[in-house]
Amino acid sequence: MDSMHMIRKRFVFLLFLTMFYTCVIPVCAGGMEVNGPEYFSILSGKYPKEVTFTDTMTSDSNGKCASVMTELSGPGVGSPDDHVFTAHPGERFSFKLASPAKLTTPFFTTHFEEGGRMKAVHADGKGIYELQVISQYLEVTDFGFDADLSDTSANVTLTFTGIGTKIADTGLEKKPDDEIINKNVEKNERAVITVTAKARASLVLLNDLSEYTCSSCQYEEKNADPLADSTAFDFVLEDTVWTISVGEDTQNVSSAVIQEYENYNGPSGLYYHTPAVVLVGSDLYPRDSLPTDGFDYTEPMQQNDEQLEKNNSRLNRLLNPRNQEAEKKKPSSGTGKTKVTLTKGSLVRKGPGNILSVLGIAVLAALTAAGAALISSASSGAASAASGSTKETKASGTLTVNDGDSIPDILAGCGRPVSVPVTLEGADEAMVTWLVTVLPDPDKELNKRLENLMAECAGGNAEARLNILCGPVSEDFHATLRVSALSVKDKAVLATKLTNVKVRTPGIHTKKDNDKTKVFLISEGAVPGSAKETELKEHEYEVIHDESGTAAYQLKSAGKETLS
Amino acid sequence: MTAILSRYMKEHWRPLLLMTAIWILLELPAVYGYQPVFFYPLYYLTGALSGITGGGFLGMICGAAARAIIYVFFEQMIIVLFFSKLPMKERLSSCGTILKDKLIGIIPYFKTLKGLISNDYTVLSAEAAGFGTALILSRLLSGSGLFRHSFVSVVLFIQITRELSARSGLIFSLTKMLVRKLGRKEPETDILSKYLSTHALGYVIAPLLPFRQYIYWIGLAFMVIAEVLKVLSAKKTKQ
Known part of the structure; x- marks a missing residue:
């Protein structure tokens, strides 16, 4: 009977623990928030019936919302000045995105210098190594998608125009060292870099939409949380052809050396972060009516290999290479229309992209944690003592302060604590927490001075350090400290020692x-x-x-x- | 300070290493796009992704600070749970006791909430300043402002309420020291308590606000209100 009772008790405990972990904490953690639902829906094989593109979300020098779309053409587009268009499967569109100097915050004005994707273009003995970009244009022609998003291709022309602040004509085949470049450098020439490429739009999950949107522009969707995750497209440029022109001299580049571009797809692909295309609603085909081969992306293991390969290749075309490792969440069902917003933002994945960064941040956090834990170790003890949460003395050990010697006089206002060892010997328990209390005095004046005296014990086991620090005071005074070792288990006092300190003014x-x-x-x-x-x-x-x-x-x- | 820190590390490196390992284990797959739902509670409780996904450089630094605060909160429990030689049952019960002790400080705090309503401009100024700074700090410490990275706010709320009932502790002393340095005089304990009371409240409210992207501005607005109230209070005293 007893064992049955125990089993039941444990079962109930485990049930509560599981419920707490899977229900309570995720709700607190925002785990119930839907993160980029369209992203996971599309991954699982639910495709949009129609996609509405809206162009907003950047600001001009007056802080007003401004557009980055300058031209638009395609089915149903009334005027080239339109900024909204709805695309259906099979329809193709062309548009031009520009970020002239009058716009203050479009991402891609600084792309050349700060984006880290492309630092220099060098070919046939000549190179542009620094470009102060005045404007950028992205011209996308013949862009659209098929019913299952299997063809998201487009032709892309990307133009950077600006002042070349570091141009060198070295005649060397490969990009030379910085020293040689600096010797041959020509400055302040008008320079244009043009990239023509075949591109494919690929999905990407954005973590924080507010980083891609203009802060002065209201996010259009009323219920959308700008800090929530959302879905967007990138254009991945393939088969790039480069042209650089300096002054009047135009040069076709056959073998451009592009430094430090972000490349997830092997050396052949240049990954260009276009203005984001953000999906903010969804009206997705039900899976049953998918105009595909009926492949269920949520259960790939049940398909035969041939089918899997066929569909995986389609998925691979669709997927952003950065996101191939992305979450394999269950799809959520959508009801609204799919709306796509062209924003000024990049689609750079937030967070460090490599192990070293993560390790570095973890070590930084660990060191900060050590410091914080050290500082707070005594304070927590003092707090618990003041709240009277300690229990009666067990007196199972002996406490020694400063190896039995008296504590040196404390210099008030010097900013450095006097640190002496405290040791607990002969206690039954190894897990000890320390507590120091500055004992109050009936004398009001003295009590005022005692408020400047801070004492704490750093350490969690039988050995700790007693740190005493005093702020500026006008007179010398004596104080009594009570140092106690408490049991972690039940807060019982294992040993106590009263010790006197003298504070001196410099x-x-x-x-x-x-x-x-x-x-x-x-x-x-x-x-x-x-x-x-x-x-x-x-x-x-x-x-x-x-x-x-x-x-x-x-x-x-x-x-x-x-x-x- | 370095010597004290290294001595501390010598004694406490094991729980710290364990926590760091947990952070790394959660962070690495996450930055490569693998964030299973099962991990969400862990992301929340450990603050592993604070400042990792969004927030830029400042977010990264503040995220590290947030993780440090969370570590301090859990340190004793980690030591007892993983490094104690006690039987598992006792370890669990000790952990429960520690957690209960930490949470019990919240109860007296709720009783004092009524006392925050005041006609005194000085008190209101301190309260507005406390609330405003909490909003700003809460947003900073969460890294990107996301609700799911805001466990640090809960920790700070628990810690401050606990210290408020004890009228001592690290945050209490630090605030006291800071006020003393800024105001060049000894802060009144009552005003300090009011400041910390609304400061704690700010940590609870900040992650729940609907316009979290404007939280810095809201926080700043409270600071301005605090300053205005301070001026009004000074004028009233002169009269």
Whole structure:
């Protein structure tokens, strides 16, 4: 009976734990938020019946919303000035996106310099190594999609126009070293780089839409959270042909050397981040009516190899190479229309793209954590003590402060704590938490000074460090500290030790000794944060009397120190 | 300080290493696009993705700070759970006790909420400043402002409420020290408590606000209100 009771108890506990983990925490964590539903729907084989493209989301120098689409043509487009078009499968469109200088925030004005994708173009002995981009144009022609998004191809011409601030004609076949470039550098020539390519649009999951949208522009979809994940397209450029022109000289580039471009698809592909195409709603074909071969993307393991390969190749065409490792979530069902927004943003995946960055960040977090834990270790003890959550003394151990020696005097206001070891011996429990309390005094004035005194114990086991720090105070004072070792398990006090400390103010102090005034200097001692008292000889200080007859002492080499 | 830190690391490297390993294990697949739903609670509880997905360089730094705060919150529990020699049952019960101790501080806080309503401009100024700074810090620490990275706000809420009831602790002392430095005088404990009370409240409300992309502005607006109230309070005192 007992064992049955135990099993039931454990079962209920596990059930609660599972429910907590799978229901409560995900809700708290925003796990119920749908992240880029269209992305996962399309991955799972649900394709849009129609896609509406809207062009907004950038701002001009006055902070007003401005458009990056300058030309548009295709079925159903009334005027080339239109910024919205709805595309159905099989229809093809052409449009031109521009980011002239009057726009302040379009991403691609700085693309050449800061995007990190393309730092230099060099061919046939000549190269543009720095370009201050004035404008960029992306001309997309013959763009559209098939019913199952299997053909998202387009012809793309990408033009960067600007001032070449680092152009060199070295005559060398390959890009030379920076030193040679700098020797042959010509500056401030008008330069144009043109890339003509076959492109394919590929899906990408955006993490934070607000980073791609103009902050002064309201996000159009009322219920859409700009911080939520969303879906977009990138254009992946393939079969690129490059042209560079400097001044009037136009040059077709047959073998451009492009440095540091982001390439996920092997050396043949240039990955160009176009203005984002963001899907913000969905009206997807039900899976049953898909005009495909009936392949169920959610259960690929059940398909035969031939079919799998066939469909995978289609998926591969569709998928952004960066996202091939993307989440394999279950598809969500959509009901609205698919709306696509052309924004000014890039589709750069947020977050570091390599292991080293992640490790670096983790180490940074770990070091910060160590520091934070160190600082807070004593404070938490003090908090629990003040809240009276400690229990009765078990007195199972002996506590030693500073190896039995007295604590050095504390120098007030020096900013460095005096740190001494505290040890717990003979305790039954290994898991110990430390607690230090500055004991209050009935004297109000003293209590005011005690508020400046901070003491904490850093360490979680039998050995810890007692750190004592005091802010600036006007007078010397004594204080009593209670150091306690508590059991982690039940907060019982294992050992307690009362210890006295003396806080000294820095500067000149005087002491009357048999009608003779002795003068001392209090400064920092050998132990960091401690006070050292040095008796001054007559030739080391001078006495100044003011009108009221009060004597002030000052070091001969320094300014006035104190009054007596 | 370096010596103290290295000594601390010597004693506490194991829980720290474990937590770092957990962060890395969660972060690495995530940045390569693999974020299974099963991991979502872990992302939330460990703050593993704070500042990793979005937020730029500042987000990265603040995300690391957020993870540090979360680590401090869990450190004792990690030590007991993974590195104690106690039987598993006792470890679990110890963890439960530690967690209960941490959470129990919230109860007295709710009783004091009524006391936040005041006619005193000085008190209102402190409250507005506390709320505003919490909004800004909450957004910063979550890295990208996403709700799912906001566990650090919950941790800070628990920690502050706990310290408020004890009138001591790291945040309490730090705030006191900061106010003393800024105001060049000893802060009144009552005002400090009001400041921290609304500060704690700010951490709860910030992740729930609908316009989280404007949270810096909202926070800043509260700071301006605080400043205005401070001026009004000074004028009133002169009269």
